[in-house]
Amino acid sequence: MKQFRRLTALVLTVTCAVSIYAQHGLVGFANYSDMGLQGTTGGAGGKIVHVTNREDFTRYAGAKEPYIIILDADLKGHYDYSTNPKQKHDVISVASNKTIIGGGKGAHLDSLGLDINGQQNIIIRNLKITKADPDAIAFRNTHHVWVDHCDLSSQKQENEANDGLLDFTYGSSYLTVSWCKFHDHDKTSICCSGTRNIADYGKQRVTYHHNAFINCTQRNPRIGYGLGHIFNDYNEKNTSYAIGMFARAVVNVENCYFKNVNEAFCQMYSAAYGEHDTYWGFLKSTGNIFENTSKSTKGNSDGFDVSKYYHYDFAMDDASSMPGLISKMGCMEGIESDIIPFPGDGAIGVTKGTRISCGDIEGATGYIYKIGVTPGALNTVDPATLVLQPLTTYYWQVTVAGGKHDGKTSPVFRFTTADPKAHYPMPENGETHAALREIKGETSPCVPMSLRWRESFDAGSYTVYIGSKEDLSDATPENVVRTSYQPKGLRHGETYYWRVDVNGKDGTVIEGNTWNFKSDISKAHVGRNEVEHAVRGGLCFPERDVMAGWIVASNDSCNVGDQGPGYMSFVWAGDDGVYDFTTAYFDESSGQGWFGLYVNEERKDQWTATANNNKMVTRDTKTVELRQGDEIRLDFYTQKNMRCRTDYIDIKANTTGISNLTADNDTDAKRIYSIDGRYIGNDMRCLTKGIYIINKRKVVIP
Structure with a gap:
C-alpha cells in the first residue's frame, strides 16, 4: 500500500484511542468553523515534547509556538490547606495552539490548576487535577477548546476554598467536554460569567457528552446566554441540582442518566417572572432516564437545531448504557497515540479547499488514507489530490505507517461539505x-x-x-x-x-x-406610553409585579435592562408636529446607566443615571419633531453594575417651540395657518385647541 505523508497546515494532533466503546475523537461545538478557525486542532504542526517537571511544563505551555506537550510525571502545586493564611492561586498559564496530554495512565496535578485567558485552539486530555484553587481548569475569553478524558475533583470539606472544576467564562465559546469524570465537588462547571456579564452574549456554544458528575452539588454543568448540548452524561448524587440554565440560554439534554439527583434541571433566578425574564433559560429534554429523581425532570422548550452546527448521532448511546460506561470516563492509558481527524468527526459546512489530514503519531513515517462516500466502500486516496464535492458526506480512515504504532488503524470518521448556496x-x-x-x-x-x-x-x-x-x-x-x-x-x-x-x-x-x-411593532400616541408594551431588544426584558416600597412604577410594571445594552421601540402613530417627552426611569444605587432618546437614527437627548438614590425620576426632552411612522427608541446600556429600569415615556404636544422648527426661511418659520389655509399670525400664544399648519407641517394643539 502506498504511504502518504501528512501536510502540517491543517493537522489535528494526538488524542483519543481506538477502543471497544463509543469514542469518536472530537465531536461537538469545538468542531464548528467560526472566529477564524475551522475547528480545534490544538498543537497541530508543532513539536512533540515530553516534560517531567514544572519548569519545562510552564515554558512549553506558555510559549507562542504550537506544541504537543506530553506530561510524563505528576506535579504538585504550592497550594497548602494547612497553612494560615492558606496559599492560593497556584496555576500554570496555557497559551494558544497547545495540546496537553497526560502520558501513560494520566498525569496528576495536585493543588495545581490550568489558567487560560484570551487564547484559542487548545486541547487538554488525560489529566487528573485535584484540590486546585480557584479552578482546576479556567477558560476566560477563549475559543475552540476540547477537554477530554480528564478526572477533576476537590476535597468536599474544602469546597469553600475552591470554585469550579472546569469554568468557561468571559466571552468564551466553542467548547467540547467529553469522557471526563467530575466528582466530590460543589460548583462543578459553569459556562458563563455569572448572572450579569455581556461578554457572554451571543457566545457560550458548548457540548458535554459522555461525562460523569458524581457527588457534585451543583453546576453539572450550568449554562447561561448561549447554546448548550448535553448528551450521554451520567449524574449521580447532585444534592442541589444537576443541570442549570439561565440568562436566555437554550439547552438540549439527550439520553442522559440521572440517579439520586435532588433536582434534574434548575431554572436559575427567574422562576417568579417566567420566560420573558432576563434570567430565564430554555431546556429540551429527550430520551433521559431518571432513577430516584423526580424533581424538575421536564423541559420547557423545543430547544435548538443541533444539526445546523454539527452531526453527532453516530456518537450517541442509549441512556440505559450510561452506568456501564462510567469506567471508561476519566483518565485512560494510551491516549497520546490516538489518531484524530481533521475535519473533526461529524463536522459540517466543510468548504472546497479543506485538506483532509490526521494528527502526528510519534515515530510514524507516514499515513495511509482510505476515503469514500459510503462507510463500507473506502479506497486508498492521496488527500492532496482529492477534490471535494458540495453537499456530500465523506467517510475516511487512517492507518499509521512506521514506528512502534505501525499498522494502527483509526475508526471510520465522517464530515459533510457545505451547500453551494448561501x-x-x-x-x-x-x-x-x-x-x-x-x-x-x-x-x-x-x-x-x-x-x-x-x-x-x-x-x-x-x-x-x-x-x-x-x-x-x-x-x-x-x-x-x-x-x-x-x-x-x-x-x-x-x-x-x-x-x-x-x-x-x-x-x-x-x-x-x-x-x-x-418584526413586531408597537405604536405610540399622545399621552403615557408604558414601555413594557414597547418592542424590546438586546438585554431588555419586562419586570412584572414591581416590589412595593422600592420601585413605584405605573401599572406595577417596567422594563429592566441587565448588564449591557438594550432598547425599547415605538412607532409614532399620532399627528405630525412638535412634542415634549418625559421619560421615567429608576436610578438604582448600585451603579450608573446611560440612556439615549432617538427618533429614527437621530439622537434627540442623552443622559446618565448618576443620582444613585433608588428612586423613580424623570427626564424631560423638549421640542422633538415627529412624523407618522417615525421610530421613537430609548436606548440604554448599563455601567458599573446598574440595572436600567424604565417605567414610561409621556408625550405631549409642544406649544412653545416654534422657534426651534426647521424652516425654509425665517418668514415661513413664524407663519401660522389654519387647517383650511387661512393665515392666523406668527405668535404661538394666539393659538387655541385645534390643528394648524406651521412651516407646511400639521401641528396639533391639544
Whole structure:
C-alpha cells in the first residue's frame, strides 16, 4: 500500500484511542468553523515534547509556538490547606495552539490548576487535577477548546476554598467536554460569567457528552446566554441540582442518566417572572432516564437545531448504557497515540479547499488514507489530490505507517461539505419577531441588525438583495465578502424579502433562495406610553409585579435592562408636529446607566443615571419633531453594575417651540395657518385647541 505523508497546515494532533466503546475523537461545538478557525486542532504542526517537571511544563505551555506537550510525571502545586493564611492561586498559564496530554495512565496535578485567558485552539486530555484553587481548569475569553478524558475533583470539606472544576467564562465559546469524570465537588462547571456579564452574549456554544458528575452539588454543568448540548452524561448524587440554565440560554439534554439527583434541571433566578425574564433559560429534554429523581425532570422548550452546527448521532448511546460506561470516563492509558481527524468527526459546512489530514503519531513515517462516500466502500486516496464535492458526506480512515504504532488503524470518521448556496439564514426564513437591532459592545447602544448566513462551498464573494417586494424588484444589489450584511432603514412591522447570491471563485453565480422576515411593532400616541408594551431588544426584558416600597412604577410594571445594552421601540402613530417627552426611569444605587432618546437614527437627548438614590425620576426632552411612522427608541446600556429600569415615556404636544422648527426661511418659520389655509399670525400664544399648519407641517394643539 502506498504511504502518504501528512501536510502540517491543517493537522489535528494526538488524542483519543481506538477502543471497544463509543469514542469518536472530537465531536461537538469545538468542531464548528467560526472566529477564524475551522475547528480545534490544538498543537497541530508543532513539536512533540515530553516534560517531567514544572519548569519545562510552564515554558512549553506558555510559549507562542504550537506544541504537543506530553506530561510524563505528576506535579504538585504550592497550594497548602494547612497553612494560615492558606496559599492560593497556584496555576500554570496555557497559551494558544497547545495540546496537553497526560502520558501513560494520566498525569496528576495536585493543588495545581490550568489558567487560560484570551487564547484559542487548545486541547487538554488525560489529566487528573485535584484540590486546585480557584479552578482546576479556567477558560476566560477563549475559543475552540476540547477537554477530554480528564478526572477533576476537590476535597468536599474544602469546597469553600475552591470554585469550579472546569469554568468557561468571559466571552468564551466553542467548547467540547467529553469522557471526563467530575466528582466530590460543589460548583462543578459553569459556562458563563455569572448572572450579569455581556461578554457572554451571543457566545457560550458548548457540548458535554459522555461525562460523569458524581457527588457534585451543583453546576453539572450550568449554562447561561448561549447554546448548550448535553448528551450521554451520567449524574449521580447532585444534592442541589444537576443541570442549570439561565440568562436566555437554550439547552438540549439527550439520553442522559440521572440517579439520586435532588433536582434534574434548575431554572436559575427567574422562576417568579417566567420566560420573558432576563434570567430565564430554555431546556429540551429527550430520551433521559431518571432513577430516584423526580424533581424538575421536564423541559420547557423545543430547544435548538443541533444539526445546523454539527452531526453527532453516530456518537450517541442509549441512556440505559450510561452506568456501564462510567469506567471508561476519566483518565485512560494510551491516549497520546490516538489518531484524530481533521475535519473533526461529524463536522459540517466543510468548504472546497479543506485538506483532509490526521494528527502526528510519534515515530510514524507516514499515513495511509482510505476515503469514500459510503462507510463500507473506502479506497486508498492521496488527500492532496482529492477534490471535494458540495453537499456530500465523506467517510475516511487512517492507518499509521512506521514506528512502534505501525499498522494502527483509526475508526471510520465522517464530515459533510457545505451547500453551494448561501444557507442557514439569520433571521430564519419566515421569522415574524425579528429584532431589528443587535448588541455591538458592552458600553455602546445597539446597532441595526445584520443579516447572516453560513459560508457556502466555494464562494469568492456574495451579492445581497433586500426589499419589501417578494420579487425583489425594489432591491439594490450589494456585494460583500463576509457572510453578513447590515441593511439600513428597516422599519418595524414591515415584511422584508432577501436573497444572497454566491459569486464563485471560478466566476459562476449561484442564485440563492428568497427568504423573508417580519418584526413586531408597537405604536405610540399622545399621552403615557408604558414601555413594557414597547418592542424590546438586546438585554431588555419586562419586570412584572414591581416590589412595593422600592420601585413605584405605573401599572406595577417596567422594563429592566441587565448588564449591557438594550432598547425599547415605538412607532409614532399620532399627528405630525412638535412634542415634549418625559421619560421615567429608576436610578438604582448600585451603579450608573446611560440612556439615549432617538427618533429614527437621530439622537434627540442623552443622559446618565448618576443620582444613585433608588428612586423613580424623570427626564424631560423638549421640542422633538415627529412624523407618522417615525421610530421613537430609548436606548440604554448599563455601567458599573446598574440595572436600567424604565417605567414610561409621556408625550405631549409642544406649544412653545416654534422657534426651534426647521424652516425654509425665517418668514415661513413664524407663519401660522389654519387647517383650511387661512393665515392666523406668527405668535404661538394666539393659538387655541385645534390643528394648524406651521412651516407646511400639521401641528396639533391639544
